[in-house]
Amino acid sequence: MSTAQGARARARTEITAAIKDEARRQLAAEGAAKLSLRAVARALGMVSSALYRYFPSRDELLTALIVDAYDSLGAAAETAEKQVHDAGPLHRWTTVCEAVRAWAMTHPHEYALLYGTPVPGYTAPQTTVQAASRVGLLLIAIARDAHRDGTLSAPALPADLHPEATRMAADLAPDLPPEAVAALVAAWAQLFGLIGFEVFGQFHGVVEHREPFFRQAALRLAQGVGLAC
Amino acid sequence: MSTAQGARARARTEITAAIKDEARRQLAAEGAAKLSLRAVARALGMVSSALYRYFPSRDELLTALIVDAYDSLGAAAETAEKQVHDAGPLHRWTTVCEAVRAWAMTHPHEYALLYGTPVPGYTAPQTTVQAASRVGLLLIAIARDAHRDGTLSAPALPADLHPEATRMAADLAPDLPPEAVAALVAAWAQLFGLIGFEVFGQFHGVVEHREPFFRQAALRLAQGVGLAC
DNA sequence: GTCTATAACGAGATAGAC
């Protein structure tokens, strides 16, 4: 009985993975907007109605792909950071930035799914939020360690931003000064601006040697947040 | 004779504009990947083959929409800058940034067409480059004026970036120090990172009062380039 | 010459009967 259920559960896991793999392949070929349960089924030798036993709708499949991609990106960033965890905050920061960039370059279509044009008619459920915040939390953690060590020199803020910065800090990192949190959020967005331009081809004919260019930009992002060393 | 040609040319211009208007409407509704000549024709009460008199292919229509969007964005930025052209470089910079952001917020689908996920199967022809560079050229011009006035303090660069910075400067702004050009290109990408996160909903639940937040971020971008006052 | 309409192609998606 338990072996039968175990085999069944194993088969279900395998088929679910196969469906997602094929869907990712189609994502690369046609884009997220044209992701079609039917085509996925055909490629797997299944019939479209059979897929609904694994994913109740196209949107649920999309959500699964998005969560997987966020987790893949988050894991890549966290693994890279772990290996330099004992270094200074600046080195940890640039390591995370470069890991995010490397993941984006090797997974351009999944990157587009996360940070590109939203899929028309699809709105991400709350389920995705946790996976989506892993990179941000990692950057916050680095700033937090710097703050504990007294090496975080948060930049000044204009008065009209203070209420919003305080609110963001309360939500994201109550132990950090509001100025640092506001700077962190801005740096977070700017990091993905650099990466997006590279992945989506905006640097074509403009920036040639993109690795050192990115490294330097990531370094200056860290300085903008107030990290040193 | 000339009046007949004038009338024909006028009709052609009007129909071309109507096609693009309808295509933009569909862009907003379905996304660029699903832009369909047939649907555009149907909405206009034409037959699909008639559209080929105006656009030789779906990709050419896409290209026209892209060039129009780049020009609309460029014109918005240039118009805003013209009105503060006599102010200091910092004020001109933030004015341009805010004009770009305002255009993106009012034209989210066209923004997605320009800076979002590339349309699968479409590659932009060289024709788009000139229109695409208008905002960048505007930012360069501001830095150039600051440099002429001696108020541009270009940030230092690591040695490994110097060849690339020199190459970029030769291409983009031979009269500017390479360090400033590298910083400009980075700031350009980061600007669209901030705007993209806002347009694509990444700031949802994170940043609430986005105008002062953006203004401050744009200001610090300018400082990163070395602009003062 | 300039345009529009009809019809068709090959490909793919979709809905429903079985």
Next chain:
DNA sequence: GTCTATCTCGTTATAGAC
């Protein structure tokens, strides 16, 4: 699960109106 009839699409050939 399978099969079929009916949609969509981009694109082209052709014929006729202005």
